[in-house]
Amino acid sequence: MQHTGFSHIDNADRNRRVVLNVIRAKGPLSRRKISEICGLSITTAKRLVDELLQEGCAEELPLEQQPKKRGRKPTGIVLNGGYAHSIGVAVQPGMIALSVADLSGRVVEERTFPIGGEHAEALIERICGEVRQRQSKYRSRGQGGLLGVGVGVAGLIDAGQGIVLYCPNLPGWENIPLASQLKRELSAEVLVDDAVRCITLAEKRYGRGIGLNTFLYIYIGRGVGAGIILDDRFYRGSGGLAGEFGHITIREQGPLCNCGNSGCLEALVSQDAILRSVRELTASGVYSALKPKISDQQPLTLQDIEEAAEAGDKLANMVIHNVGENIGTGIADLVNIFDPGVVILGGEVISHLGDHLIEGITRTVSLRGIHSITRRTRILTGSLEGSSAARGAATMMIERYFDSQILNLGHGVTRPEPAPRPG
Numbered sequence: 001m002q003h004t005g006f007s008h009i010d011n012a013d014r015n016r017r018v019v020l021n022v023i024r025a026k027g028p029l030s031r032r033k034i035s036e037i038c039g040l041s042i043t044t045a046k047r048l049v050d051e052l053l054q055e056g057c058a059e060e061l062p063l064e065q066q067p068k069k070r071g072r073k074p075t076g077i078v079l080n081g082g083y084a085h086s087i088g089v090a091v092q093p094g095m096i097a098l099s100v101a102d103l104s105g106r107v108v109e110e111r112t113f114p115i116g117g118e119h120a121e122a123l124i125e126r127i128c129g130e131v132r133q134r135q136s137k138y139r140s141r142g143q144g145g146l147l148g149v150g151v152g153v154a155g156l157i158d159a160g161q162g163i164v165l166y167c168p169n170l171p172g173w174e175n176i177p178l179a180s181q182l183k184r185e186l187s188a189e190v191l192v193d194d195a196v197r198c199i200t201l202a203e204k205r206y207g208r209g210i211g212l213n214t215f216l217y218i219y220i221g222r223g224v225g226a227g228i229i230l231d232d233r234f235y236r237g238s239g240g241l242a243g244e245f246g247h248i249t250i251r252e253q254g255p256l257c258n259c260g261n262s263g264c265l266e267a268l269v270s271q272d273a274i275l276r277s278v279r280e281l282t283a284s285g286v287y288s289a290l291k292p293k294i295s296d297q298q299p300l301t302l303q304d305i306e307e308a309a310e311a312g313d314k315l316a317n318m319v320i321h322n323v324g325e326n327i328g329t330g331i332a333d334l335v336n337i338f339d340p341g342v343v344i345l346g347g348e349v350i351s352h353l354g355d356h357l358i359e360g361i362t363r364t365v366s367l368r369g370i371h372s373i374t375r376r377t378r379i380l381t382g383s384l385e386g387s388s389a390a391r392g393a394a395t396m397m398i399e400r401y402f403d404s405q406i407l408n409l410g411h412g413v414t415r416p417e418p419a420p421r422p423g
């Protein structure tokens with residue numbers, strides 16, 4: 001008897017989730033259309049839609065484009081973005097970014113804060129201060145409830161436990177149970193994941209990954225990593241750490257990597273690796289227009305290399321050529337294994353040198369990969385502006401609200417923390 005009772009509740013919950021996700025993906029929709037898409041009777045669909053309207057997470061809008069039937073104004077059910085908000089934070093070398101998104105994923109506020117060599121504890125305190133300000137701001141403005149806080153950290157993250165294991169480019173970020181610490185400090189739901197996975201999620205929902213069930217996102221910046229989406233879910237591996245693309249060996253006798261291995265992709269194509277190559281080659285006597293800048297001990301940037309390459313500097317173009325081949329060699333292996341259809345590239349190296357790199361990467365992938373796979377594989381650069389890591393971090397809490405399974409963390413649904421009644 002008890003068993004039947006539970007499955008009834010499970011069923012009702014499942015149907016509610018199906019209806020809500022269809023409205024999210026395809027709204028505005030009529031009640032009849034919702035019943036058809038969800039495979040529910042019109043009575044059940046109508047009842048569920050009425051419940052969602054009453055809750056406030058969906059709303060009914062006039063459908064301007066449809067002809068009126070017998071004087072009745074046709075209406076469509078859409079998601080009510082303002083029903084709830086989610087706060088996203090990204091911790092990356094050199095900056096913290098914060099993004100507040102509404103339930104539809106629209107960014108309503110975005111900020112970045114430069115960081116120097118501050119220790120992890122000081123930065124966590126700062127994050128708590130910034131999040132608390134938003135918590136009270138979004139509560140007091142009557143902008144619905146708060147779903148919680150998503151945090152993306154550039155490093156090795158156990159997302160299931162919310163633990164930051166190790167961040168080679170962030171001092172002191174080691175073995176921090178960040179999710180439980182923030183949960184306690186902020187009295188909010190908290191999810192923590194790798195910043196690269198957060199960007200992957202942002203690309204999936206708002207960027208080049210829209211409509212793709214399977215794709216790879218490759219980040220090339222201070223570090224190198226991959227986000228893997230297979231059949232609309234993150235692939236995390238048996239221990240949750242899959243995607244350490246930066247540490248595959250490309251050159252057996254190559255330069256030493258942060259991880260202790262030598263010849264890793266990251267040691268050859270990361271931002272620091274590229275700047276180091278240019279410095280070493282000019283020091284060894286190779287002519288470059290960049291040489292005066294380097295001898296003046298000025299900080300060399302990717303932008304300098306980008307400008308030199310555009311002006312036809314041979315050394316800059318040779319370094320870019322080698323970097324493109326190395327990235328392409330790594331991606332060819334991934335493409336052979338995953339047959340992803342689409343590979344999206346992002347990160348500082350791509351935003352500065354992407355236009356110069358893409359041809360070499362694509363050529364190397366088709367040279368080294370299996371032709372039947374690579375001829376169907378599209379290699380694209382990401383399309384998102386601003387801090388996509390923070391936007392993706394905010395989106396994690398939204399995914400949990402919709403119980404969309406994409407995070408593949410096995411956590412339950414999050415209901416928003418209700419906004420206090422005015423007065």
Ligand SMILES: [Zn+2]
Nearest residue numbers: 247257259264
């Ligand atoms: Zn390595």
